[in-house]
Amino acid sequence: MSAREKTITEFMIEEQRRYPEATGDFTALLNYVRLACKRISFIVGRGALAGVHGSAENTNVQGETQMKLDVVSNEIFLRTSEYGGHLAGMVSEELEKPYHIPAEYPRGRYLLAFDPLDGSSNIDINAPVGSIFSVLRAPQGTDRPAIADFLQPGSQQLCAGYAIYGATTMLVLTLGRGVFGFTLDRGFGEFILTHPNLTIPTETHEFAINVSNERFWEPPIKRYVVECLAGQGGVRGKDFNMRWIASLVAEVHRILIRGGLFMYPKDSKDASKAGRLRLLYEANPMAMLVEQAGGKVSTGRMRMQDIVPSELHQRVPVILGCKTEVERLERYHQEHDQGLDRTYSSPLFSERSLFIQN
16 A cells, blocks of 8 residues: 555544544444455455355345345444444344344444345355445434334435445445545555545446346336337437346446446336335435435435335335436336326337347
8 A cells, every 4th residue: 555545544534524523433433334344355255265155044034035145244244333332223134123232332323224245146156246334313312223213214314335345345435425435455454545536427328227027117117228229220319238237236336437327116026015125225325325426316206315214124116327317217207107108118028029030
């Protein structure tokens, strides 16, 4: 590391100095989150040698099959963050109820919501995975928070971020004043500021969606994708590329680095679920990051961070990325709801599809 390079610790101390009334508790909490991500990065980096590949042979509260590394990562977040005295409680994708700080540890003023290992199905194939986190303020006087204490809209987040464990490990963070990316220097053992002031371009020719769900999409999504696939000869007048990694962290990271659009929309595949992604510890943290980088995040019908959560593991449809593309999709949803749009048929799975020879 050169003398000019700024560590994440130095960055957070500089941010703390902007607020003379700051006690240092918030900075200390983020240092514990950083440490948890470093510990998870080490285990992920060991791959099969760590002995945590494969299924844990049980399901989480979501009814999803847990991978061994899901369980390990959740424990790392809990054990690393619980004893510092900065938290009143935590919620996680892997836990049914809020986690209360053990009686032997002091309690703090903040709440931590996290997805310990996003995209864990990618572990065994050595594809990118990550951790997502969000910090909220605990209600005054609360040292044993109830579910209702966590049900705050995303606009009340104090900070949000994620770690991505790929060819390199990066921690991407917003404190409400822009988005900053830090790369883990494995030799030095610290995160170094490498991507200051990340900004999402206002135009793009790239989108990400799971096309295998096309038959379940609402008409506004079908309309958008059909128009993109039509390329230069269609109404958009340009060619688009399509990507899909099946890891929210990796999808958002690509958009923050080079732009684009990500969609995990509402569909009819499971009528009991309004969407696929969880609001508190997936959609809201990413919404704060994307908006701070100049992008936009929506359900298609409303701004993500304006939603008041109704339950701990609430699911929502997510459209995020390039502001102009998200706004286009919001307009398509509005036109559909008002009965003003046309019916669009997909070229992908119709009788004469791209996959059937003439």
